[in-house]
Amino acid sequence: MRHKESKSTYRNNGKPGIGTMKLIATLLLLLSVTQISLADSNDSPLPTLGDYTSGIVSPDQEYRLGRAWLRQLRAQAPTIEDPLIYDYLTHMLYLLASNSDLENPNLVLAVINSPQINAFAVPGGVIGLNAGLLMHAQSEDELAAVIAHELAHLSQRHFARGQEYNQRTQWVTAAAILASVVLMATAGSDAGMAALATTQATAIDQQLRFSRNNEREADRIGMQTLVRAGFNPQAMPGFFERLLKNSRYAGTIPPEFLLTHPVTQSRISDSKNRADTYPLKxxxxxxxxxLMRIRTSVAYTREDTSAISELETNLKENKTANKEVTRYGLAYAYFRANRYDDALTTLAPLLIKRPNRITYLYTQASILMAKSDYKGAIRVLEKGLSFSPDNYPLSMAYAEALLRNNQPLPALKVVKQQQQAKPLLPNPWYIMSECYGKLGNNIGVHEARGEYYFLTGRLEKALEQLNYAQALAQEDFQLHTRIRNRLMQIKRSANDLKL
Known part of the structure; x- marks a missing residue:
């Protein structure tokens, strides 16, 4: 991650378009999270480690599957690595998870570079959110409602329960298809094909009905989580209803969220009635x-100049509900347009008002780095870290500022701490490789690159880099053995997508 993150972290970088990923995500959802539920979701008990579903798919298998899926996602879909966005959404995720029915909330977040509205949960604790969700949610309560809904899919282990149902019912569909084939051979191809089509349609209809049950159950459990965490339960039906209305009026393809989360008026009514049973919040x-909403919106504006013009007008003519937020959006738009002095001037009143706000300090440091004022950025970041030690956005910016200021050793120390705290994130490994490069540690460069490639789903490149590192470590038996073991571990991980 280079520190033009405000632009580069929202780019596709040559990966497949979101249309391709929509198809992949829809298929995965049909095969996993929203696939199948139990017939009576209202009385469904929480699954335990000793239940039948755990015999079909163990929590450990789900964990490995989820991590492998995440790596593949990073290889195929454009993701956003903006530390501020990631940190905000991660805090929201864990706030809700701590109030959910998840027994072991070992979660990891993926933010998809798409302005469309969508969210998904993958077995093993992976939560995916499109950046568009942050732009289109009208309140933090609405954002929390969607995340709580996805957490419910995980806490109820819908994937494992779907696998259980498949094992119990697969033979019925298979037998019916076999009967259709026999019918084709005896009564003619038309009759046989008609029977086969009917059998497949029935199976699909069963999956859709179970999927709808899953969605209702996720609404119910998610709303409980929402209330426990202190959010407004009315936000859940309100958000779903607005999406449904907007899609009808637009007369176009519905938002991705509605395609992957079937919403009906009946489901909205159920959610409203349930929300009415809780105290008004x-x-x-x-x-x-x-702040995160306007940061994301500015990043998705096609032309930086149009964002600047609109924000300048809104601020000057007082056409804004919150001047502070509009001012921040304008400062960020100036930054993206390389108008660094204007960005600093616009940001200055916000820093006077809230001198310890991490979002403002991080943005100030980013602007200073873009101006090549690395020492100034270091001073700003050290101030922030003095009252928020180990903060992820500040630490990552601090490591990069140190690195650019030709201080690779302290930069390496900072980024290593972040890597250990967040072992599933690829960006710390990327900066570590640059630190090792400036320190002349070629083994470290190849090891760090190997881990970066592994976490971003490029297995062959990961193995290539680690093989380079192993070859350079011939004289160090302990290091050579460690790298060899890691190579074997990564090779075995290729099977993690198989249940």
Whole structure:
């Protein structure tokens, strides 16, 4: 991640388009999370490690499957690595998870570079959110409602329960298809094909009905999580209803969220009735939500100049509900347009008002780095880290500022701490490889690159880099053995997508 992150982290980087990933995501959802539920979701007990589903797919298998799927996602879909966005959404995710029915909330977040509205959960604790969700949610409560819904899919282990149902019912469909083939041989191809089509249609209809049951169950459990975490339960039906209405009025293809999460008026009514049973909760709008929302919106504006013009007008003519948020959006738009002095001037009043706000300090440091004022950026980041040690966005920016200021050793120390705290993130490994390069540690360069490639789903490149490292470590038996063992471990991980 280079520190033009404000632009590069929202780019495709040559990966397949989101249309391709929509198909992949839809197929995965049909095969996993929203696939199948139990017939009576309202009375469904929480699965335990000793239940039948755990015999079909163990939690350990789900964990490995989810991590392998995440690596493949990074290899095939454009993702956003903006540390501020990631950190905000991760905090939201864990706040909700701590109030959910998840027994072991070992979660990892993927933010998809798409302005469309969508979210998904993958077995093993992977939660995916499109950046568009952050732009289109009108409140933090609505954002929380979607995340709580996805967490419910995980806590109820819908994937494992789907596998259980498949094992119990697969023979019925297979026998019916076999009967259709026999019918084709005896009564003619038309009759046989008609029977085969009917059998397949029935199987698909059963899956859709179970999927709808899953969605209702996720609504119910998710709303409980939402309330426990202090959010407004009315946000869940409100968000779903607005999506449904907007898609009808637009007369176009519905949002991805509606394609992967079937929403009906009946389901919305059920959700409304359930929300009415809880006390009314009117939360004040979260400043950090608004800041991340406008940061994302500015990043998705096609032309930086159009974003600047609109924000300048809104700020000058007082056409904004929150001047502070609009001012931040304008400073960020100036930054993206390489108008660094304007960006700093616009940001300055916000830093006077809230001198310790991490979002403002990180943005200030990013602008200073873009101006090649690395020492100035280091001072800003050290101030932030003095009251928020180990903060992920500040630490990553600090490591990069140190590195650019020709201080690779302290930079390496900082980024190593982040890698150990967040072992599933690829970006710390990327910066570590650059640190090792400046230190002349070629083994470290290849090891770090290998881990980066592995976490981003490029297995062959990962193995290639680690083989280079192993060859260079011939004289160090302990290091050579460690790298060899890691090579074997990565090779075995190729089977993690198989249950």
């Amino acid at each position: 009117n939360n004040t709008q979260s400043l950090e939500f608004e």
